[in-house]
Amino acid sequence: MITSSARVEKACLQFKASFLPITVLQITCYDWEGIEQQLLDTVHNAPPFFINLPVIIDLDKIKTLGTLNFIKLKEILLTNKMTLIGIRGGSDEQHLAAAMVGLPILIAGKSSAPEAVQQPKQKEDSAVRLTKLVTTPIRSGMQVYAKESDLIVTAAVSQGAELLADGNIHIYGPLRGRVLAGVQGNLQSRIFCRALDAELVSIAGYYLTKEDMLQSPTGDGMRQIYLENEQIRIEIL
Amino acid sequence: MAKIIVITSGKGGVGKTTTSASFAVGLASRGYKTAVIDFDIGLRNLDLIMGCERRVVYDFVNVIRNEANLNQALIRDKHIRDLFILPASQTRDKDALTLEGVSTVLEELSKTFDYIVCDSPAGIERGAQLAMYFADSAIVVTNPEVSSVRDSDRMLGMLSSKTKRAEEGRDPLTEHLLLTRYSPKRVARGDMLSLSDVNEILAIPLLGVIPESQAVLRASNSGDPVILDKESDAGQAYLDAVARFLGENVPHRFIEEKGNWLKRLLRFKEKEIS
Numbered sequence: 001m002i003t004s005s006a007r008v009e010k011a012c013l014q015f016k017a018s019f020l021p022i023t024v025l026q027i028t029c030y031d032w033e034g035i036e037q038q039l040l041d042t043v044h045n046a047p048p049f050f051i052n053l054p055v056i057i058d059l060d061k062i063k064t065l066g067t068l069n070f071i072k073l074k075e076i077l078l079t080n081k082m083t084l085i086g087i088r089g090g091s092d093e094q095h096l097a098a099a100m101v102g103l104p105i106l107i108a109g110k111s112s113a114p115e116a117v118q119q120p121k122q123k124e125d126s127a128v129r130l131t132k133l134v135t136t137p138i139r140s141g142m143q144v145y146a147k148e149s150d151l152i153v154t155a156a157v158s159q160g161a162e163l164l165a166d167g168n169i170h171i172y173g174p175l176r177g178r179v180l181a182g183v184q185g186n187l188q189s190r191i192f193c194r195a196l197d198a199e200l201v202s203i204a205g206y207y208l209t210k211e212d213m214l215q216s217p218t219g220d221g222m223r224q225i226y227l228e229n230e231q232i233r234i235e236i237l
Numbered sequence: 238m239a240k241i242i243v244i245t246s247g248k249g250g251v252g253k254t255t256t257s258a259s260f261a262v263g264l265a266s267r268g269y270k271t272a273v274i275d276f277d278i279g280l281r282n283l284d285l286i287m288g289c290e291r292r293v294v295y296d297f298v299n300v301i302r303n304e305a306n307l308n309q310a311l312i313r314d315k316h317i318r319d320l321f322i323l324p325a326s327q328t329r330d331k332d333a334l335t336l337e338g339v340s341t342v343l344e345e346l347s348k349t350f351d352y353i354v355c356d357s358p359a360g361i362e363r364g365a366q367l368a369m370y371f372a373d374s375a376i377v378v379t380n381p382e383v384s385s386v387r388d389s390d391r392m393l394g395m396l397s398s399k400t401k402r403a404e405e406g407r408d409p410l411t412e413h414l415l416l417t418r419y420s421p422k423r424v425a426r427g428d429m430l431s432l433s434d435v436n437e438i439l440a441i442p443l444l445g446v447i448p449e450s451q452a453v454l455r456a457s458n459s460g461d462p463v464i465l466d467k468e469s470d471a472g473q474a475y476l477d478a479v480a481r482f483l484g485e486n487v488p489h490r491f492i493e494e495k496g497n498w499l500k501r502l503l504r505f506k507e508k509e510i511s
């Protein structure tokens with residue numbers, strides 16, 4: 001997943017999947033003077049933070065409006081030394097206007113708008129629903145996938161069994177199988193386990209095999225496995 | 238209603254057929270009317286171990302295809318009146334078994350028998366799945382060796398998901414571990430997994446430990462299940478296992494090296510020190 005090897009002997013290029021943080025500038029209401037004023041105020045609070053900051057303009061919240069003055073918006077961001085990458089969300093009309101001023105249209109990620117509105121009410125509900133719980137042993141050859149959620153296993157995970165989750169994975173029984181957290185690419189996901197005897201641990205595609213883990217810390221206590229600078233770290237909590 | 242027991246393992250050569258034969262004899266000799274079915278279509282073995290190979294006329298597949306009725310195919314055991322054998326076909330393969338066919342045969346047997354012992358073939362394919370599908374209890378036969386343990390683990394996974402009980406959401410079948418070909422001497426030397434190693438991985442109740450024994454091979458070749466050899470360690474171990482299966486409280490034997498109390502004491506001391 002991470003590298004693609006070229007067949008030519010001397011490789012001149014390589015496509016690599018990479019993740020980097022991007023700031024999303026969400027425009028919530030189209031009041032040009034307000035936008036300008038608030039943006040300048042924010043930048044003045046911490047100018048160094050905004051230098052070369054990659055920015056995407058998110059239009060999900062003002063989809064209903066006509067076009068935006070992208071020329072002015074681009075200008076104001078550039079004069080404040082931010083790097084404008086493109087726009088996401090918005091209507092077809094807005095997309096056209098953005099394309100006219102040379103702004104790429106990125107595929108919109110999941111809109112956070114509805115969540116933000118409903119969050120206070122549904123937070124507890126969804127937390128209960130969003131974690132997959134397994135209490136029976138996961139035997140060799142079995143596969144458990146927690147889609148769009150965390151996974152908690154209270155029983156043993158045998159050699160040859162496989163746990164996958166889009167979120168974090170917690171294992172409270174003996175762990176001898178394969179564990180893959182953040183399989184959709186969530187770099188923040190982590191694995192927590194007691195005794196670590198896994199065949200393989202992986203976070204967002206980065207992995208360690210059993211052989212790689214021989215040097216991992218020994219001793220009692222819960223283990224936490226997480227990603228740091230594209231390296232998997234194992235520490236005792 | 239008969240209780241259906243599947244003898245399974247995943248891996249071949251660990252002692253499924255030996256166990257099926259001895260278990261069936263053990264149950265029948267206690268007065269339970271017992272049938273033992275060879276699901277290993279194409280590799281017929283059970284009849285040899287039971288010493289009835291010369292009396293096979295019709296087989297399991299004939300019954301499924303309505304080429305013979307059940308009573309024609311069942312062979313009465315030469316030692317015990319309450320024991321019957323349903324042999325496998327040697328000329329077909331496992332695809333000759335159908336779910337409906339197996340279901341009909343088991344239903345028919347259930348009417349008159351107390352126990353039905355299903356001798357599963359190795360592997361995880363059709364034959365093995367059909368052997369376990371209707372089971373109420375499973376005896377997982379495992380050798381103290383890594384590949385056998387892993388295969389047994391795989392079988393346990395299938396037992397909890399691919400049986401009729403699991404599909405209908407009824408109480409899960411009861412699982413029993415039978416550790417065969419166990420040699421405490423080789424465990425002590427470190428070339429064999431110990432009982433606790435196996436238990437730690439499989440984590441199901443232990444039905445018994447059958448020691449590695451010359452008697453097993455001798456019994457197979459003579460066609461008299463080893464449980465009939467009451468003098469032998471393996472025979473006694475099977476008798477114990479059957480008793481435990483029937484709910485009796487029998488202490489485990491053949492786990493420790495024989496007669497070496499001094500060594501045991503020393504090992505105990507070592508443990509205490511560490």
